[in-house]
Amino acid sequence: MFRAAKDATIGIDTAMTVAAEEEEAAPVSSPSPRHPDDPLGGRRLVLVSNREPYVRKRPRGGGEPTFERTTGGLVTALDPVMRRCGGVWVAWEPGGDPEEEIRHQVPGKGPRFTLRQVPLTTGEVRRYYYGFANRALWPLFHYSIDRCFFSESQWRQYTRINQRFAEAVLDETRPDDLLWIHDYHFCLLPQMIREQRPQGEGTIAYFLHVPFPAEEVYKVLPWRRQILEGLLGADLVGFHVDKYAADFLGCCERLAGADVDHGRRLVRWQGREVRVGGFPIGIDVKGFSELAASAETADRVARIRTGLGPAKLVLGVDRLDYSKGIPQRLQAIECLLRRYPEHRRQFTFLQIAVPSRTQVKEYRELKSEIDERVGRINGDYGDPDWQPVNYVYRSVPRRELVAYYRAAEVGLVTPLRDGMNLVSLEYCACQTEDD
DSSP: OOTTOOGGGHHHHHHHTOOSOOOOOOBOSSOOOOOTTOTTTTOOEEEEOSSOSEEEEOOTTSOOOEEEEOOSHHHHHHHHHHHHHOEEEEEEETTOOTTSOOEEEESSBSSOEEEEEEEOOHHHHHHIIIIIIIIIIHHHHTTOGGGOOOOHHHHHHHHHHHHHHHHHHHHHOOTTOEEEEESGGGTTHHHHHHHHSOTTOSEEEEEOSSOOOOHHHHTTSTTHHHHHHHHTTSSEEEESSHHHHHHHHHHHHHHSOOEEETTTTEEEETTEEEEEEEOOOOOOHHHHHHHHTSHHHHHHHHHHHHHHTTOEEEEEEEESOGGGOHHHHHHHHHHHHHHOGGGTTTEEEEEEEEOOOTTSHHHHHHHHHHHHHHHHHHHHHOBTTBOSEEEEESOOOHHHHHHHHHHOSEEOOOOSSOSOOOHHHHHHHTOOSOO
């Protein structure tokens, strides 16, 4: 990621290329020394995300809490970076108590870094996260304008939470730290931090993990200029692909009146130059390939294929979100079986759907739609010995997921709109037969 960064952003660029997991050392009682291969030359990395990388587990009956790493692409990609570079990760703690300790050393062993937690109340989360972030920005950025809900009160809460995080970041940063802000939850944060830091102190990078829409879609947002100005507080703004970077540049030029150099991907803004680019995220290919090639996985694959009988496995793996196109995928399966009945019993489609944002009405309605469609397909085309669709609504451990990747003849990756879908990369990395 961010391989093209130069000059003031060269340190953050280097940190973004670190993708391999570090070896875990023996437990330590204080932060380990900086990694001998430190790519930042002694500078610290201060990373900001909505989701915390480690969840605090409080043992029953008292005792020291432990920390368990969360799942998801952002944490998987960035935890090794933090463990290698050192520094502070600022994130929201669900259900946090403002009176409790908010700084912890994580993980339990190996190279460690500081987790700074920002506790939010239930009401704040409802309006900021489930509200503006996921009912206004998420559908807008995924071109689902009909799903957008714009609320002045939710916008004000979003602004206040961004300011709360700005205060936490400023409390943690040193003059030469590299600051790296992540995703649509914190579009206002770069500008807020820049306005409160001494001029020229540190470097601010921002990375969006979802699409950025074209101008004709983006301008639907009532607070479109404020969001653009917030992002332009960074020195470097990154997206997964060049198309999203180009759309952002177009919006800066035509909606914010910025001086844009499209050839060099520069925005001249308030006396500064902001670099913009597309930087596709990747996966730990070696880790997936080695796990797929293990004897334990081979045994599990054999059991899966035996259970299928002569049918081939077709696999879909997604977070349950309307941007992933799961209902449309099921509709295609249903259409295939209706038009070409000779394909019955030839395959079994397994859809793994990881629960997501269950407090949001649209997501509960989506689950009901998928449940109903799966039941109808199996009822219309299945029989006592074969069901065309198997549906798993839960998170699947990595070892089990890798076995399904390897056992599947086909991986269906069909998002309607996505930032950078990593399932396709994981699926290919787990194919051990070079086919």
